[in-house]
Amino acid sequence: MHLLPALCVFWLLALALALEEDSPLDCVPRRSVPYHRNNAHLFHEKGVFNYSTMLLREDLDLLLLGAREAVYALDLNDISKKLASVKWEVTQKQNDDCKNKGKDPETECKNYIRILHQTQDNRMYVCGTNAFEPECDYMSYADGNLTLEKRREDGKGKCPFDPFQRYASIMVENSLYSATSMNFLGSEPVLMRSSSVAIRTEFKSSWLNEPNFVSMAQMPESYMSEAGDDDKVYLFFSETAVECDCYNKLVVSRVARVCKGDLGGQRTLQKKWTSFLKARMDCPVLESQLPYIIQDTYRSCDPQQPWKDCLFYAIFTPQLDTSDLSAVCAYRVSDISRVFAEGKYKTPVPVETSFVKWVMYSGDVPVPRPGACINNAARKMGINQSLHLPDRTLQFIKDRPLMDQAIQPIGEKPVLVRKGATFTRILVNQVQAADGEKYRVMFIGTEEGTLLKAVNYDGEMFIIEEVQIFQPPEPIKILKFSNVTGQLYAGSDYGAAQIPLATCGRSSSCLDCVLARDPYCGWDKAVGKCLVLSNSQRELIQSVKEGNASLCPHADPVKPMNISIWPGGNLKLHCPSSSTLAKTSWKRDGSPLTPSTRHQLLQDALLILNATDTDGGRYRCLSVELSKAGEYTTTVAEYQVSVASAESKDGRLIFPQAQMDGPSVAGLQAIVGLLLVSFLALLAWNFYKGHLPLPWNCRKKNREQSKETPEKGGLNTTVTYQDALRPALAEDKPLVSGTSNGSNNHHTGGEAAFSAPGEENDGPKVLLPSLQYIDDESEI
Template identity: 35%
Template sequence: MIVKAELGQRFLLTGSRFCSQRSLSPERREEADKSGEPAGGGRKRRRGGGEDLQEYPVMVDRRIQIVWLQLRSLPSRHASHIVDEHPTHLLSLSVVLLNFLSPSETGPTPRVSFSLGSPGRFLTRFSSPDVSNTTTLLLSEDGDVLYVGSRDAVLALDVSHQDAITLKGKLDWSPSEKDLEQCSMKGKKMSDCPNFIRVLQFLNSSHIYACGTFAFSPRCTYINSETLTMSLKPDEGRGRCPYDPYQRNTAIIVDGELYTGTVADYRGNRPVISRHLSEGRRVDLKLDDTLGWLEDPTFISSTVVPDEEKIYFFFSEVGREYDFIDKFIVSRVSQICMSDIGGQRTLQKRWTTFAKAQLLCQADNELPYNVIQDIDTLLPAEGAPADDTLFYGIFTSQWSVNSGRSAICSFRLSDIKSVFSGNYKVLNRDTLQWSTRVQEKVANPGECGLHNASDNALRFVKENFLADDSVRPVGRTLTMVSPEHRYSHLSVQRVQAANHRDYTVLFLLTESGYLHKAVLLQSGAHIIEEVQVFEQLQPVKSLKLSIPQGVIYVGTSEGVVRIPTSNCSVYWTCPQCILARDPFCGWEPNSRVCVEVKSTKIPLVQDVDRGNVEEACSSVSLTHRSRFSSTKLSAGELVSVSLNEVVRLQCPPSSRLSQQQWERPNSRLSPDLYLHLEDGSLSFVATPTTLGHYLCLSTENSFQQTMAIYHVKQKSSNPPPSSHPITQAGGRLGPRLLTSEGPQRTESEPVPEAEQAEPTQSSKNPQTPTSEAKDSPRWTEESGPRGSEFGKERPLMWSRGPCYLKELVVVSVLLVLCISLLITVLLYVFRQRCRSRTTIQAGTPPRDSGSPVEQEALRGHCGSKRNGKALHSGQGGMVCNGALTGSNGHLPNTPI
């Protein structure tokens, strides 16, 4: 083990040095070898064991775990041999060890969850039997019409009404039978040969430009947005739309020109970023195919920064600057200038302003999230410079150690511009290795206006298009990490709260079909809620946010779903409205309702940063609210039970971030009598000791509220039960958004109407949030709960759940009875045997008693017979040779 530990340290140091030198010039690498210092200039960090570990640039291959496991299973001498013979594995193993040493992260938990069809979150759906693959969305400027690109059709949906989505128009655009036959002859599946609309952009105020795969022969056309008819005959769409419907692409139209990122051939081997629909002296441009400017990319998104007159493309590709066993995927951002018209002799009809850089979404000493999944742009606030533009992206990892995890990283436009204005890498055509260019710059790659530059300058930018530095996230940290959810799409919005502060809200769609709404705070990300969008897993290709309408549109393979960005009415008390920490919502103290901030000009109560109920709701009565009556019922919810009956009291939590606890008046809940279940409910057997009042408390963010009050009472008259029945009582005094059971009642007693309790809420010391509940009772059996009020809307919920406690008790009793009976029988048999032996031994003379004469006479008397009959002297039997015999020499009463 000591040898292997030394090898592990050797892996870390050597691997870090090896990694750092891979991207250095030969001169700097030689100097590093001579000095013995790490060439990467990384600083040393001290870990728990005291070793100094080098900070490393992360580059990993997929076989690192297998190599490490093999090393652990080998003897020390073989492990040393691997180190000497396979130095390329040093980097991989160092990354694994550093990842093991790093602490595991826990992501934020959604505060509340709304299941599909929940009344707390109303969703609007559109689907039709003849419509599928509604995955490309385009929203009109006024937000009243949603254009949808689907399979063999373009739809116009009327979304102006809040309660319904209706079909306004439909344009059928499907391939002919001949086109489908040719697609099938190319070896493609018939299910992939229809026309899948992949490009849908506004060309101007009256027309839409659309492109589709069209049986693996892309076509594009102009569509009148009012009549939804084709204005011109479709033309070829190569380089504008992918051939394969499964290939990702991106497209954007700016000033009537189409900028796309896709593939330009049938096999998908020619990726291209190009410009189309150019007019005047401007020509269509594309990348030079022979330079390897793109390495098997997967295009994600594209956006325009008007003040910069640049188009930015986001994609992932193979990082050729890294040398590994398997392909190492990196995320990229590339730029082109809208004013680019190509070179005069060099780079004719090619981009002269193309440059790309790596997006690095990584925390310190951890594996990077290197595969970008989606990205959205957050424009700067009003009056702020364009450099404050932020890009929020979803990143995942290509390694199994981070499988199922997602990370959110944000990048600032000023940082991207700084990387593009720095140094660039150069490719050695002989060795096919990248290194940092140390020579003087002939031109600045990525700079606009190079179309008039000299041929020497254009050749320089032609060979120097990969930035040397990587774009780091804002604050050099991850915005959010989710170890349990894998996100696929996101939208971002800046929301102004009641205090006129701006907050960033992310809408994240998981692969399992849930939409998360998260607000970014100084203390970290807080997931306000999660809403289930669809039940069964299905491909999601588009997520469109309409800020003016306050809704989100999700395009799936089966239809379109609309979700409101907020629903403040679900928070029906001031504490719930404050604890939600939703910048969309605030508490209106006069009408005592939670409303949207933008819907009123009345000052609202809100605390997004801390969620402090005691301060925010100080002017609001925590025990008197408009929705509840003032009638007090100290008994609580009545639960009538029989003795020896299993009782289960429900306690719905106020949120998924709260903690539940139970209390009894003037007594503590002994673990010998009570069972606290994982769902917060309390289970026990009804006995004279356990009868009485029970109070369930929920604590969240140092604020405590009463969620349920019960009075467990013995039934007045009831025959003895044959077994242990189960009474399950559930009441809900707090939020109504987490339970869905209907009202039920027991068979013994009806529940009095209008006798239901309101939560009793109180603020506690944040340092000791539970001491009061444990040490001092809040109420007594005589007076009932303090400050508890009962409203009119809380139903009594009775149900019989699958509990096997009574079966366990019956089986245990039967087992004890059987064991007792068996022991009794064994004792009786043993006693009888002992008594029989004692009787026999008492009637038998000793074998050595009497004189020899007497023994001889006795033997002779036993053996003498007359006429075949044994002689006897009037006795029915005698003892002979230690055996009791009768007149015939056998046992008495035994037939011969």
């Protein structure tokens, strides 16, 4: 009976291993760049944290950076230069009130800048959590100064109360679209438009059920629309699934959208969205049983293509800590729009067990279609705005905002899956390569403060490099890109960083430049450098799809380095490889070197232990890297190792001679001489001050003490050197007392006073010097 479950478990383990083997988890960065201050321009101000809100003002050459209780205006070309700043701190009363509500006064009861958008009159709209009392204000930049206008507005529904709660916002024609919570407890989630006509979602679990908001984006779907459609605002979030018939809560990823011209209903859904629809988003990762959760999105559009060809790139992470995988899925805007425009709805159905089950709605759909924007068809029916929609349509969308069909990614699989640091933010930039094609390069921030640069070449996941941006490692919380400077801007709790898109200078050879498969870079044969394509007028060598480096000219031979080692010594020969995808091998005198206990092959070196005469020769380190075009081998390092002889012809041993001349030896001699002079001066000073007695004074003092001792009597008597010898005749090393006379192996001790038991404190005392061991019988 117990054999069948055991076989099932064994089969499941085998299946899991097979999936693991077939999975693309070996997608590691070709180059890993450790932290260095030259990796990026950094900005950080002491005592200020949480640099997680950014606004690019390319018209002013500024990066507006929102942090905790401060907003900074930084030079867009070099953000390490602060041009202006303004403080927005909470008052003591606000801090006390926040503390009385049970919040931490040092972290939560501060003003975290969360909203930072440009208005049509070139001012900035800024909102902060303000010690759990969110407020908004207008800010201007003029004459090198940032100024808050102090026109404080209520920030409820615009800015989150909790500084650590996820939110989303976007400014469209001076109307702020925000997704956050309306109350202190965070129990009233809302998608709201703040304008002359404020519109928000219903407080129903079928609309928003414990959501975690991610991001928002606008799509100009009215542009050249044959149907006379309206622009849309998309909201990406995750929430607890109401349609799931399961015992535990299941979190799913969603995309919702509303129409820009929505004014709410006349009677039903007054001042509520009449166009709010939502659908599930899937990102299948290795046949995972639990859906992955969306964390961030980026809208990528080609300016020369219509909006339907735009893509949404989204990063996903597992909802349980059982996996350390992260994924990127890409979605077509046209696919999302089609689900909302043509898809079936889900409807709640009560069942006998007293809970609601959501199933696909198969009844009649009202006209105009529930959730649709006002278009030409509606206008022909005399419906020119949402206020004219019939109650039947409005009641339908009020009860059924969820679509039945899930939105699938392009190819129904991720464009990138990686095992390691969790993805946090994503940004996509489109670049034209030397082959004339355009490629979308993904820049992905992680929880460890690194930035990944990756491309998907016709289904092949390829990570060009991973760069450590922040040290100590801090999660990247925001990513922005400037078309003017061609730079990336990242923010974390620690600070902000400015990173270039192209880092061609990290490749020092043609082979390395081409195998990097970076669409931004190519090898210039004329100057012998890896350059940015847009900065060169000549044709550069590049092969991004295949990594074909056969067009590269032959590299100059590596100059061997002469190294000597003595018999029995250890030697480490370094072999730094520019690629983590390459495998290194060693040759000695042209023959492959076999690893052994004395020849250990490390990742970037060869270790020779306990060298013998046979270890001499020419060592070459070879780097072998495989690409789709073939296998490429290059010599990274070369060493001429000689083992010095330890014996001469006449049989006498020869040892290495110390260097007796040269600048290093002269310097060492000077240091030793200086230390000796300093020691003698210090010794003389101590003798002069009396801290150390002179030798002749010690002998004189001993003779004086010997003369004075017999003259003194009574119980208060000092025991002399000779008296202390009497009770120790039978011992080899008797205990003695006395003052040091300068002989070796003696320790000087002070006198100690002893009182007999029962005596009073003012009674006679015997003063005994400290006892010492005699190591030499001649002293007795």
